[in-house]
Amino acid sequence: MSTVPKFERYWNCARPTDYPHLTSPWSGGGIIGANPIQSPGTRHGIGRPNTTPARALKSAGVRPSKSRGQNFLVQPSVATHIVSAAEIEAGDSVVEIGPGLGILTERIIGAGPRRLTLVELDERLAAMLSARFGGDTRVRLLNRDFLTVTRPEFDGERLKVIGNLPFSAAAAILRRLSDYRESIVRMVLMFQREVGERIRALPGSRNYGSLSVFSSLYWQIIGHFRVAAGSFHPRPKVDAEVLIMEPRCERDFNPAEESDICATVRAVFSAPRKTIRNSLSGSLDVDSNTIEAALELANIDPSMRPAMLDRSQLIALARILRPATSPACRA
Secondary structure, X not given: OOOOOHHHHOOOOOOHHHOOOOOOOOEOOOOOOOOOOOOOOHHHOOOOOOOOHHHHHHHHOOOOXXXXXXXXXXXXXXXXXXXXXXXXXXXXXXXXXXXXXXXXXXXXXXXXXOEEEEEOOOHHHHHHHHHHXXXXXXXXXXXXXXXXXXXXXXXXXXXXXXXXXXXXXXHHHHHHHHHOOOOEEEEEEEEEHHHHHHHOOOOOOOOOOHHHHHHHHHEEEEEEEEEOHHHEEOOOOOOXXXXXXXXXXXXOOOHHHHHHHHHHHHHHOOOOOOOHHHHHHHHOOOOHHHHHHHHHHOOOOOOOOHHHOOHHHHHHHHHHHHHHHOHHHHO
C-alpha cells in the first residue's frame, strides 16, 4: 500500500475536470496566537449590528459541516492581514474561494478591485452573500464547486486569488489553479497546517514530499503565516497556515514534458522511506538495470532517499526515464 498521504495522491496530470468532486473550503483565516472575538457587532463581518457568526448561521439555516470544513473567521484583524497580503490594486480581478459569511469579501471590496468573483458551494451561504453584496456591480457570485469553474468565467488577465483550501481538496484545487497561472499574479491561500508545511517544505526537510515538488513546479512561496484554531467558529481541532504564492517567472520544462515529470515524481515518492532505486523499481514497469542506468545518467546516488532530490534533479530524471513513464513513448 502506498505511504503517500491521500491529499498528495489527488495531484495528477489529467485535465482538472477529471478530479473527483470535492467540497468547498474553510471560510476565513487567522494568525498565530489569534483569539476569537467574543463581543457582538459588525466586527464579525456579518453586516448587521449585534449579530454573531452563530446567529447569522442560524438565521441562514446553516449548521457548520465538518465534512465541508466549514469553520468561520471571527477575527477582523486577521481578515485584514490576509487581504493585505494579496496587495490588491485598482486594475485587479479577484477570485475568492469559499467566502462563507463574507468577512474577507468586505475587505476585498474595500481594497477597490475592478472585479470580484465569489465561488461558494453552499446554497444558503450563497443566498446570504448575494443579499449582502449583490448590489455592487463589481461582484459576481458563482454558487458552485470551485473545481467545476472554468477559466473563461474569471474576468481579467491580472488575477489574484484568495481562498481557504480543505485538506482533501488542496492538491486538486492547486492543480486547477496551476492551469491558470499565466493569468494569476498572486495567490493568498489557507491550508490545514500540515498541508501548508508540506507545500513549502524544502529538499531534505521532514515535510518534503511529492506535494512540495508538484507545487514548486509552478509556484514560489514568498511568505507564510500561521492561523490559530481559536480564530474560527466553530473552532477546528488543528491550526492552519496561509501561504502567499506567485507563479514562477520561468518554467524549467516545456508542456510536452509535464505528464512525464508528474509520473516520475509520483514514482519517486511512492515509497518515500525507501531508497530512490527501490521506489522506482516498485512503481515502474522497468528492469533494475534500466533504473540504475537512468540514475547514473542523472548523477543521482541510487541509495539516496526521495526527500533529498530537488526539483531540477527530478526534472532531469524524468527526461531520462521518459520511455518508461510516457504511454506515447512506450507505444
